[in-house]
Each structure stands twice: as C-alpha cells, then as structure tokens.
Amino acid sequence: MNEEKVTCKDVMSHICESLSEEINSPKCVAIKDHIENCEGCRSYFDSVEMTIELYKKCTETLPDDLHKKLMDYLELTDEQ
Amino acid sequence: MNEELLIASAKNGDRKALSELVKKYEQTIYSFAFKVCRDREKAENMMQETFYSMIKSLHQFDGNSKLSTWLYRIVVNHCLMEARKNSRYTFVEQETDESLFDEKYIADWSTLPIKNLETNELRTILDSAIDKLQPEYRVVFTLRDVEEYSTEETAKMLELSVPAVKSRLHRARSFLRNEITKAFQN
Numbered sequence: 001m002n003e004e005k006v007t008c009k010d011v012m013s014h015i016c017e018s019l020s021e022e023i024n025s026p027k028c029v030a031i032k033d034h035i036e037n038c039e040g041c042r043s044y045f046d047s048v049e050m051t052i053e054l055y056k057k058c059t060e061t062l063p064d065d066l067h068k069k070l071m072d073y074l075e076l077t078d079e080q
Numbered sequence: 081m082n083e084e085l086l087i088a089s090a091k092n093g094d095r096k097a098l099s100e101l102v103k104k105y106e107q108t109i110y111s112f113a114f115k116v117c118r119d120r121e122k123a124e125n126m127m128q129e130t131f132y133s134m135i136k137s138l139h140q141f142d143g144n145s146k147l148s149t150w151l152y153r154i155v156v157n158h159c160l161m162e163a164r165k166n167s168r169y170t171f172v173e174q175e176t177d178e179s180l181f182d183e184k185y186i187a188d189w190s191t192l193p194i195k196n197l198e199t200n201e202l203r204t205i206l207d208s209a210i211d212k213l214q215p216e217y218r219v220v221f222t223l224r225d226v227e228e229y230s231t232e233e234t235a236k237m238l239e240l241s242v243p244a245v246k247s248r249l250h251r252a253r254s255f256l257r258n259e260i261t262k263a264f265q266n
Contacts, residue, residue, distance in 0.1 A: 047189040051257040052225045054206055060114040062107045066124055070106060073128050074135060076099045 083147060091138055098138075102131050105148065109155050115222045116159040118211055126162065130155040145236075152227070153237045156219055163215035189261075209259035213252060220245055221252040 035041045071078060081089070081100070089097035106127065113126035133154050141150055194202065210218060223234045224245065235245045 043189060047261070048253050048257050050189060050194070051253060051260060054202070054260075055210070055221070055256070056226050058115070058203065058206055060111050060120075060123070062110040066110070066127075067103075067106060069124070070102065070128060070131065071099065074098075074102065074131055076095060076102060078099065078103075 084143070087138070087141065087143070087147060091141075098135060101134070101147070105151055106131070108148065109151060112152065112222065112227065113155055113159055115210075115226065116156075116215060116218055117162060118207070122162060126155055126158045129158045133158070149229075149233065149237060152223065152229075156223075156237060160215055160219065194264075205260060205263045208263065209256050212259065213255060217248050217252040217255070220248040221256070224249050225253070 035045055081097070083101075083104075086097045086100050086104075090101055109130050110123055110127045113130070114120065114123035117123050117126060130151060134151060141147065213221070219238065220234060220240075223229045223237060224231065229237070231242055231245050231249075234240075234249075235242045238245065240248075
C-alpha cells in the first residue's frame with residue numbers, strides 16, 4: 001500500500017493490532033512510517049500502550065482467609 | 081516435585097499433589113476471575129468452581145497444553161456463564177468504528193495528569209472503564225494484554241478465530257483508552 005494513502009483514521013483503526021505483534025505487511029509498514037511522522041498518531045499509539053500497562057498493574061491479591069476457604073471447599077489440607 | 085509428576089500423582093488420587101496444584105495456581109485464577117467478574121465474592125466463587133472442575137476432570141487433561149492454559153479455559157467458561165446471567169454492560173458490538181475511532185480521541189496523554197493521580201483515583205477510573213466493557217471483550221483483553229498470551233493461544237482458549245480475537249482486542253483497547261481519556265476530560 002502506498003504510504004501516502006494512510007490517514008490518521010487508518011492508523012487508529014489498525015494501531016491496536018500492531019502493538020506487541022510482528023506485522024510486516026505493506027500496510028503495517030506504511031502505518032509504522034506514518035506514526036513516526038505524525039504527532040497525533042504517535043500520541044494515540046503511546047496512550048493505547050499506556051492503557052495496557054495501567055491494566056497490567058491492576059492485580060488483585062488472594063486474601064489469606066480465601067485460601068483456607070478454598071481448601072475446605074475442596075476438602076483438601078495444607079498438611080504435609 | 082515438578083508439575084508433570086504432580087499432575088500424574090494427582091491423577092492417581094494423591095490429595096497432597098492436588099493441594100500443591102491448587103496452591104500453585106490459586107492466586108493466578110483468583111486474580112484473573114476478579115479481572116473478569118469485577119467482584120470479590122464472584123471471583124471467589126469462580127475460583128472455587130474452577131478448582132472443583134479441575135479435580136473432577138483432571139483425568140481428562142492430556143498434557144497437550146500447559147495446565148495453566150487448561151485452567152484458564154475452565155475459569156473463562158465459568159466467568160462467561162456467570163456474566164451472561166446479567167446484561168448491564170454498555171459497550172456492545174453495535175458501537176461503530178466511527179464512534180470508536182473518532183479523531184476527537186487523538187488526545188495527547190502526555191498532557192493528562194495521570195502521573196499526579198493517587199493510585200486509588202487511577203484505580204477508580206480504570207475500574208469504571210473496564211466495568212463498562214462486555215465480558216467477552218474483557219476476557220480477550222485480559223488474556224492477551226494482561227496475561228500476555230499470544231493471539232493464537234487466546235483464540236484456542238476461547239474457541240474463537242484469530243481474526244475474531246484481533247477484532248475484539250482492538251475494539252477493547254480502543255474503548256478502554258477512550259473511556260480513560262473521557263474521565264480526564266470531564
């Protein structure tokens with residue numbers, strides 16, 4: 001695909017797919033080139049990436065009492 | 081004892097081996113269930129049901145996939161069954177690409193005060209955004225982006241085609257990103 005035909009809208013609708021994936025199709029290469037040269041799309045790319053990073057940090061720790069409740073429910077014990 | 085031996089012993093009725101397997105994966109499964117169910121009590125129930133299913137069906141586990149992958153498949157099924165009992169979600173498939181990828185959302189996040197936010201405030205914004213996301217999309221986003229399974233592995237776990245996973249992921253990421261942007265703009 002000709003790089004000149006890639007618009008910001010094209011980039012926005014395909015950018016997610018290119019995150020964390022190896023994509024070397026002509027369209028993706030054109031998109032990557034576009035991102036390099038378009039401040040708006042670069043910001044968009046960065047913000048989608050940051051969205052993923054923020055959610056990765058949202059972990060929920062198993063409360064201590066739930067381990068015991070689970071073992072009781074399954075009729076298992078921690079004993080050696 | 082390595083995992084393969086633990087599984088073999090557990091299949092032979094060794095309760096201690098079963099306990100070890102539960103202990104090894106309880107945090108992972110609880111955390112995943114919470115990310116999908118968004119509720120501690122439901123996450124607890126999903127975790128219990130997942131390990132109950134594991135114990136009941138372990139003899140069917142053929143070792144062709146990792147045990148963790150097999151457990152994710154079980155917990156996903158339980159969570160989606162639970163989620164289908166209610167339909168309070170606002171993000172549905174009819175949201176068009178036009179609205180999802182509107183250029184008004186090209187906001188520069190470097191100007192947003194994300195780094196100045198207290199962790200709790202940020203958590204509230206993230207929770208509110210993911211709460212609106214349909215569970216089918218939440219599951220794809222969590223498996224692919226948070227748990228870092230490949231698109232192909234995610235597709236296998238969810239019995240979806242690779243293009244379907246990509247499409248859901250792509251829409252989920254954009255939706256969440258847009259919701260966060262809106263929260264800062266308001």
